[in-house]
């Protein structure tokens with residue numbers, strides 16, 4: 350079993366002063382004012398319609414190594430959990446603020462993206478005759494027969510979300526832009542009180558390069574003759590190594606802002622965080638530890654290798670409930686685990702606000 354740090358050994362949780370310091374010393378995303386207005390209008394619209402709003406965070410944050418960024422640290426998350434969950438929240442009658450890593454998976458289009466599901470494989474050309482240079486052009490692109498029903502279902506749901514304006518897409522890339530946007534949306538969601546829900550599925554970087562130690566330009570692997578030798582390697586040092594120069598990176602911990610979300614930014618909302626581990630022996634311990642540290646309502650634990658098949662709900666009353674997808678029978682499609690997670694989350698959200706019903710279209 351791995352040794353797990355006790356509460357006292359963990360990095361301290363962020364206090365109001367840490368928040369002030371962090372947000373004053375980092376530059377916000379360039380378009381934050383515009384995005385903030387979009388969020389305000391979105392929330393006002395759905396609040397007036399008595400519709401609940403969930404913020405779904407999705408994908409992984411990056412940590413740039415240079416100000417003019419060529420290199421950055423990333424993580425594995427493609428945004429599957431977030432994009433899939435967002436669809437089920439929309440189906441459950443929620444409006445969704447989808448805070449996602451730019452170019453990661455999006456609700457609905459996720460069914461037809463990336464190399465395994467390239468959208469071109471779903472299409473054929475209507476009326477095309479012959480092959481090669483002699484082929485007569487058909488001219489119309491159509492969906493292959495066997496995919497039509499499934500695609501139509503996805504298309505209808507996508508169109509409904511667009512027409513009803515129930516999905517707001519907010520992209521981030523770096524951990525800093527994620528944190529600025531999370532704070533901004535949380536403040537805007539305060540008007541919703543307990544009807545607001547936070548479903549934090551993003552994989553947020555734990556370590557970063559603080560701005561005062563960030564290289565301005567691309568970190569060089571060799572010396573440049575005649576260059577002034579700008580000291581731009583304060584956090585990432587290029588040092589002699591056994592096989593040439595090596596890069597030594599020195600990262601600071603990202604302040605643990607979940608605490609500020611719970612206490613300051615969204616004090617009345619229901620907050621659900623995810624916990625990812627690779628060692629099954631420490632998953633439950635880490636989930637409980639997160640609840641103890643941040644005092645929110647629910648942690649959903651998952652393991653990297655089984656995250657599509659099982660998760661555990663750990664709540665602040667010390668209950669632990671596993672959700673597992675039943676094995677698909679031959680010829681059947683595997684159920685998406687989010688189709689089980691989200692209804693359970695909605696049930697708990699209902700319960701936490703006294704069983705109020707959801708206004709649907």
Ligand code: PMT
Pocket residue numbers: 406408425426427428429430431531549550551552553554555603604605606607621622623624625626651656
């Ligand atoms: O995208 P997929 O491939 O489907 O993968 C989904 C997932 C495995 C990434 C997802 O299910 C998941 O587990 N996400 C959380 C990963 C994690 O353990 O994050 P963390 O320990 O860094 O953070 C804990 C929680 O606090 C997370 O909910 C995170 O979104 C949130 N957090 C953390 C730090 C911070 N500064 N702000 C946050 O909001």
